[in-house]
Amino acid sequence: MGESLHNLVERANILLEALPYIRHFFGKTIVVKYGGHAMVDEQLKESFARDIVLMKYIGINPIVVHGGGPQIGEIMKKMGKKPKFVDGLRVTDRETMDIVEMVLGGKVNKEIVALINKHGGSAVGLTGKDGMLFIAKKLYIERNAPQTQAPEIIDLGHVGEVVKVDAGILDILARERFIPVIAPIGVGEDGTPYNINADWVASKIASATKAERLIFMTDVDGIRDQKGNLISSLVKETALRMIDEGTIQGGMIPKVRAGIDAMEHGVKKVHIVNGTIPHCIILELFTDTGIGTEIVA
Ligand SMILES: Nc1ncnc2c1ncn2[C@@H]1O[C@H](COP(=O)(O)OP(=O)(O)OP(=O)(O)O)[C@@H](O)[C@H]1O
Ligand SMILES: [Mg+2]
Known part of the structure; x- marks a missing residue:
């Protein structure tokens, strides 16, 4: 005998618990930043791809933007x-720019595209160059010199920042069955x-597409306070103060x-979730409490 009837009903209940969330997100855009640090093992990559495909099939428009710092370093x-x-x-x-373009725009981007397609999605890989999706300009960093504290x-x-987004191509793709997968490379x-x-x-991209949610998948559970406790929800003023105090550092x-x-x-x-937990996006979006940190207005 297979599963008992009770277990099957339980399964149906789990599915139905997600109904209010599915209804809420229907037709909305969700941008997922897939951090290079979260792309760690094959099984997790597969579970990520399946989550994205599931989102698309229930009527959400997922857009993936990926990083790839560790992958660049490796090559x-x-x-x-x-x-x-x-x-x-x-x-x-x-020369490094050429490597960045090959690794991010080529290897990493196409790997994600292929994985999503393998699970029944129709992913399309893009950089800022494609369809003039975004225009960049050179980024200059201002800081106080470590020794003298003099401003420098x-x-x-070749490090840039986005100055203009033309979401036209994304609107066309999202209206159809396609899932955009964007590498962070742009041209001036x-x-x-x-x-x-x-x-x-x-x-x-989230701003330009009027996204409902922006999810950062990284390699930690979320934002931690000074004592190391995970914060499940915080307002932006608190987050900014934590940067000033040095509690939030580096890649965060x-x-x-x-x-x-x-x-x-x-x-x-905005959500920050641990991409090394299988199905972290689904858990964050389709449950009341979520698993990571959310930043609210
Ligand atoms: N207060 C904090 N709470 C949690 N993590 C923090 C905090 N301050 C700094 N971090 C660091 O931020 C890191 C996440 O950013 P990081 O840039 O390393 O990864 P990523 O953005 O996910 O990947 P990639 O840059 O390759 O796309 C964490 O691994 C952690 O070390
Ligand atoms: Mg980073």
Whole structure:
């Protein structure tokens, strides 16, 4: 005998518990930033792809923006090139830019596209160049020099920021059965290629598509306070204060800043979830409590 009737009814109940959420998100856009640090093992990648496909089939328009810091580092190592960072930001000379473009726009992007397609989706890989999705400009970092504290401007080479998004191509894809998968590479007005922080690309795409949610999938459970406790919900003022105090650091800073910027442009909520937990997106979206951190207005 297979499963008992009781178990089957239980299964139906689990599905139906998601109904209010499915109804709420029907027809809405959800932008998912898939962090390079969350792309760790094969099984997790498969579970990510299935979650995205499920979202599409129940009437949500998922848009994936991916990172790939560790993957770039790995290939650079194989090529005998030493990565250089200033304040956690990758210095990108012309040769490094070529590698970034090959790894992010090629290998990583197409791997995600193929995985989604394998599970029954129709993913389309894009960079900022495709359909002129977004225009970038060179990013200059202002800081106080560590020794003298004198203000200085740092040139990181081919590192850019998004200045303009044309969501036209995304609207066309989303209206049909396609799932856009975006690599964080853009070009300036003059055609210069730029490597852009994927958290910021996700934020700008979420704003331009009037997304209901922006989800950052990373390699930690969410934002932790000074004592190391996970915060399940916080307002943007608290998040900004935690950056000033130094409680939020490194790779979490662009997530918080970019997330708040998206909320200021109409995105309803921002989530930070642990991509190393299988089906983290589904758990965050379709349950009351969620599993990670949400930033609310
Ligand atoms: N207060 C905090 N709470 C949680 N994590 C924090 C905090 N402050 C800093 N972090 C760091 O932020 C990191 C996440 O950002 P990181 O840039 O490393 O990954 P990612 O953005 O997911 O991947 P990628 O940059 O490759 O796309 C965590 O691994 C953690 O070390
Ligand atoms: Mg990062």
